[in-house]
Amino acid sequence: MNAFLDFTEPERYELFETPTWESDRREFFRIAGAGLAVALLVCRDAGAQRRGGRGGGGPREIAAWLHVGEDSKITVYTGKVEIGQNIRTSLAQAVAEELRVPFDAVRLVMADTAVTPDDGGTAGSRSTPQTASQLHRVAAAAREVLIDLAAERAKLDRGSLTVADGKVSGPGGKPSYTFGQLTEGKKLAKAVAANAPTTPPAKWTVAGRSAPKADGRAFVTGAHQYASDVRREGMLFGKVMRPPAFHAKLTAFNVNRDEVPPEVRVIRDGEFIATVAPTAHAAAKAIDAIKTKWQTVPQVSAADLFKHLKEKARAGGGGGFGGRGGRGGGNAGSVEAGLKAADKTVTATYTVAYIAHVPLEPRAAVAEWIDGKLTVWTGTQMPFRVRSELARAFNMPEDKVRVVVPDMGSGYGGKHSGEVAVEAARLAKAVGKPVKLVWTREEEFTWAYFRPAGVIDINAGAKADGALTAWEAHNYNSGGSALATPYAVPNRRTEFHATDSPLRQGSYRALASTANIFARESVMDELAHALGLDALDFRLKNLRNDRLRAVLETAAKRFGWGKEKPAAGRGFGLACGTEKGSYVASVAEVEVAKSQVRVVRVVTAFECGAVVNPDHLRNQVEGAAVMGLGGALFERIDFKDGKVLNASLTDYRVPRFRDVPILEAVLVDRKDLPSEGAGETPIVAVAPAVGNAIFAATGQRLRSLPMTPDGLGS
Amino acid sequence: MPAITELHVNGGRKAVEADPDRSLLSVLRDDLGLTGAKYGCGEGQCGACTVILDGHRVRSCVTKVSAADGKPVRTIEGLADGDKLHPLQEAFLEAGALQCGYCTPGMILSALTLLEENPTPTRDEIARGMNGTICRCGTYQRIVTAVEKAAKVMKGGAK
Numbered sequence: 017m018n019a020f021l022d023f024t025e026p027e028r029y030e031l032f033e034t035p036t037w038e039s040d041r042r043e044f045f046r047i048a049g050a051g052l053a054v055a056l057l058v059c060r061d062a063g064a065q066r067r068g069g070r071g072g073g074g075p076r077e078i079a080a081w082l083h084v085g086e087d088s089k090i091t092v093y094t095g096k097v098e099i100g101q102n103i104r105t106s107l108a109q110a111v112a113e114e115l116r117v118p119f120d121a122v123r124l125v126m127a128d129t130a131v132t133p134d135d136g137g138t139a140g141s142r143s144t145p146q147t148a149s150q151l152h153r154v155a156a157a158a159r160e161v162l163i164d165l166a167a168e169r170a171k172l173d174r175g176s177l178t179v180a181d182g183k184v185s186g187p188g189g190k191p192s193y194t195f196g197q198l199t200e201g202k203k204l205a206k207a208v209a210a211n212a213p214t215t216p217p218a219k220w221t222v223a224g225r226s227a228p229k230a231d232g233r234a235f236v237t238g239a240h241q242y243a244s245d246v247r248r249e250g251m252l253f254g255k256v257m258r259p260p261a262f263h264a265k266l267t268a269f270n271v272n273r274d275e276v277p278p279e280v281r282v283i284r285d286g287e288f289i290a291t292v293a294p295t296a297h298a299a300a301k302a303i304d305a306i307k308t309k310w311q312t313v314p315q316v317s318a319a320d321l322f323k324h325l326k327e328k329a330r331a332g333g334g335g336g337f338g339g340r341g342g343r344g345g346g347n348a349g350s351v352e353a354g355l356k357a358a359d360k361t362v363t364a365t366y367t368v369a370y371i372a373h374v375p376l377e378p379r380a381a382v383a384e385w386i387d388g389k390l391t392v393w394t395g396t397q398m399p400f401r402v403r404s405e406l407a408r409a410f411n412m413p414e415d416k417v418r419v420v421v422p423d424m425g426s427g428y429g430g431k432h433s434g435e436v437a438v439e440a441a442r443l444a445k446a447v448g449k450p451v452k453l454v455w456t457r458e459e460e461f462t463w464a465y466f467r468p469a470g471v472i473d474i475n476a477g478a479k480a481d482g483a484l485t486a487w488e489a490h491n492y493n494s495g496g497s498a499l500a501t502p503y504a505v506p507n508r509r510t511e512f513h514a515t516d517s518p519l520r521q522g523s524y525r526a527l528a529s530t531a532n533i534f535a536r537e538s539v540m541d542e543l544a545h546a547l548g549l550d551a552l553d554f555r556l557k558n559l560r561n562d563r564l565r566a567v568l569e570t571a572a573k574r575f576g577w578g579k580e581k582p583a584a585g586r587g588f589g590l591a592c593g594t595e596k597g598s599y600v601a602s603v604a605e606v607e608v609a610k611s612q613v614r615v616v617r618v619v620t621a622f623e624c625g626a627v628v629n630p631d632h633l634r635n636q637v638e639g640a641a642v643m644g645l646g647g648a649l650f651e652r653i654d655f656k657d658g659k660v661l662n663a664s665l666t667d668y669r670v671p672r673f674r675d676v677p678i679l680e681a682v683l684v685d686r687k688d689l690p691s692e693g694a695g696e697t698p699i700v701a702v703a704p705a706v707g708n709a710i711f712a713a714t715g716q717r718l719r720s721l722p723m724t725p726d727g728l729g730s
Numbered sequence: 731m732p733a734i735t736e737l738h739v740n741g742g743r744k745a746v747e748a749d750p751d752r753s754l755l756s757v758l759r760d761d762l763g764l765t766g767a768k769y770g771c772g773e774g775q776c777g778a779c780t781v782i783l784d785g786h787r788v789r790s791c792v793t794k795v796s797a798a799d800g801k802p803v804r805t806i807e808g809l810a811d812g813d814k815l816h817p818l819q820e821a822f823l824e825a826g827a828l829q830c831g832y833c834t835p836g837m838i839l840s841a842l843t844l845l846e847e848n849p850t851p852t853r854d855e856i857a858r859g860m861n862g863t864i865c866r867c868g869t870y871q872r873i874v875t876a877v878e879k880a881a882k883v884m885k886g887g888a889k
Contacts, residue, residue, distance in 0.1 A: 100830025100867050101829070229823070229826065229828065232828075236822050236828070236835075237807070237809070237810055237819065239807075242832065244768070247765075295749070297749060297756060298749075374866055375830075376768070376830070376833055376864065376865075377832045424830060425768070457770070457772055635826055638869070639867045642870060643868050665771045666775055672861050672862075673857040673858070673870050676871060679871050
């Protein structure tokens, strides 16, 4: 099971009255006005408990809250960020479901540290399994309070009342009260009780159905204001000078004052050099008037990367991404004995390159200081972490810092940090005016962080009948997640090895599981071929996990696996995997002509428990397939001596219209299971399915991502 | 070259005071508050900054504002007719052809010029005609569907 699942632990929710709660209570009504406020309290530091298993006796904090106003308006306050995954819609659906209103009757206030609770940021596919389930409870509790209020007012048994269309009504519709009538003149605050009943997915009428993107109109008219669109009175524009290479040291600094107009400020604080001007153009021009010298140091380059990662591996793994050995697999038996017992074995090394997230909106921030208080509008998946970064940078208490995150121009795990917010705040402080700073694409490609590169070594064996006998997998650097095989193998060993990464690395959509599943599912294909078995039959023979079997069989059936035969020059490939509680299988068809690979069709079956919004889920599955194709075929960061050599969209290729195959997303809806996240997992089976299809078409086994940056045979 | 003092945007005349070397994108966004056009790459590679200049789509990030002197500029803000969305805007919403939405204004304006040149494109022609615009969220297949839908509604006539 997914180790993150205990995060929500519903038995920990309870009525809780403390002085902290009293001040929170006052805060709710100050922010939202009179009415009904319902909050969900969880144990603070649930993350530490999750990791270390500490007891549940710690202080409580608010995970999310909602407000029903005297005007009947329903507002949810959540620290989550809208990045394009459409949780502004799906979380509203959760609340609307329980309050029996249309989804667009619910407004979400998101990711503003002044009014929303800190819930740990938007990452790890947690918004649906965690936040949505919390909001179901909060909204259900609000509904019960509204029923109580109506019962009291009507002097009727609460069991005779029904809630529909934003009203609580008695038998035959009389009497009938709007939510506003029930909350008018009240300041009623409740914490969620453990037993607040929620509506089971099978009975959903608002959740579980496609709802259009919340605020969609603002996006198609250009009215939506991203962080990079925010404008403040008197605002200036900043530009930061970057060193010529990573780890370079400043040795000389000189400004030619004749080339800098009087309205442009040059700021230097140690190695932080920047300009502030009335226009971004003037700020950039002034940077060119600053003469600097830098001392660079020799560094590991792309050509030596994989050798370096293995040489610097630390024994015993640990740390880094995903900890030791991968989750949930465990070691068992003797790999040596298993390999001896095998009729066929495969020993192979797979690699993945560093890749960039390339969010279309680069990092951007607008910072404003007023009376010693700092407000920053910025695009980040971690508003509270960025608030802490800012508080530390300026040595000030967190309550004097406010971070506001407008719905973002995407992130994909690439916007967890707050560099641009700190830089903008430094400049705004220096000039005493609001400052906007937008990173250039080159800065985004160079000074952000990358999906980790990695080396995966696998030793595997199977009997002639296809039964796996041994599986050993080692990941160097990129992470342990999904390193353990989901196939039944009596003898198995997996280990993650932390090492030294030459480039700054961090989170990415499905992070390490993409690398580990690419290696595993490719080796499964190698074994199937060595044994002369069908790739689907071989997997099914060794797969005991019903949910994974179901998506694999569904994808294969939709694709026509085993029935259709590839045309000349074409090949079929399949792969499957599980990550973050959801299950995916992809089947790909490729065409190879003149050493160029074209992906013709990708069918993906996906299961994440009860589906919340089918159309938006399909959109995520299709989008993940496209992004997965980039990493599979041509995306890679090239670097030498601390310089990124392809820091532009001219030189770093991302998928475009003409790269996109026919995409089919088949959803397996399990209304009997809790909803899991869906923004990440659908990406994991794309690369191995394509790689296996290339092998089927050409007989060439490609063991490095990207597989064909310069076409086949390079 | 003297400063640019006026732009013809979305049917109106707007006073500006801009260094002629500045990009059209920055003047639209920073001076006129028309932030629908986005900065994506500054290289003319992603199309997020697409606007229509004198009837042609241009990458406003690599177009100097001086090039727009005296010529009509159309931005996403000028597309809807009051509260009534343009058929392309409606089609993008209906097809769910966006996730984060950052590429959407550029996509819609690119599609508009595509449909003016070819009012009844095939899916393949749409993909080829739109290839210069990037949707990093990967909603391409839906965008093609949206453009197809809009083409049917516009019947080659609507602007």
